[in-house]
């Protein structure tokens with residue numbers, strides 16, 4: 308196999324050849340860890356939920372294009388956002404046929420800041436330093452997502468109540484979607500290798516099975532209570548008004564006591580999202 312004929316029998320581009328052609332080593336300080344295990348790259352688009360609309364797939368952090376190549380085989384159109392100008396230029400050149408055909412659009416910019424296009428699904432091996440802000444830009448769009456994160460972040464995102472990993476991230480991500488880990492990736496699948504394991508997460512959007520009037524307040528209230536995760540909800544409400552924005556936390560404690568004393572004795576780590584929602588409704592009615 309030479310650099311000018313880098314394709315596998317199946318026709319997909321070889322990630323090592325892509326990296327050689329791009330002429331980059333990957334800089335961990337710029338969140339550059341390129342996936343070099345073809346079997347994993349081949350599998351990733353297949354984690355999209357069955358029936359996903361693949362008319363326009365968004366990829367954040369195109370890098371040297373290994374995943375971009377597979378996404379172009381999966382979807383009709385791909386937009387790849389890449390912050391590194393030399394990689395954005397490489398992607399445009401490497402995939403010039405697809406760019407010319409209007410199937411690939413490369414956006415050079417910071418995915419935390421650039422306007423995101425309308426997309427039907429997103430598949431990305433995310434830059435880990437900005438996983439959280441990017442995930443919370445994508446989640447409200449209500450589209451299927453297949454995202455690779457640091458494993459620890461993925462576990463916190465997908466965690467259930469009463470587990471060590473359950474927290475603010477689990478409740479806020481779970482507000483938008485069902486989140487599950489579909490594959491753990493070892494550091495050896497990347498070059499340069501990250502220090503920790505990674506995990507691929509499948510996100511299926513759906514409406515929550517509870518109602519919260521004011522989403523912003525719901526998120527602030529959940530954040531506030533998890534800053535006191537070892538305290539009871541009663542003490543959490545009292546101690547975190549500066550975070551939740553409650554003007555009368557004592558009135559909220561009284562109102563919750565009148566409805567469900569058990570909720571006040573619980574710790575945040577054992578409350579289901581629907582219980583946070585119930586607390587939020589009472590708090591909004593009595594303490595703001």
Ligand SMILES: C[S@@+](CC[C@H](N)C(=O)[O-])C[C@H]1O[C@@H](n2cnc3c(N)ncnc32)[C@H](O)[C@@H]1O
Nearest residue numbers: 338340341342368369370389390417418432434
């Ligand atoms: C973990 S690498 C993944 C590269 C490629 N998709 C792969 O799977 O091999 C993340 C990529 O995101 C780019 N990147 C880092 N920060 C970014 C940001 N804020 N916005 C857009 N791209 C970013 C890096 O230059 C790098 O190419």
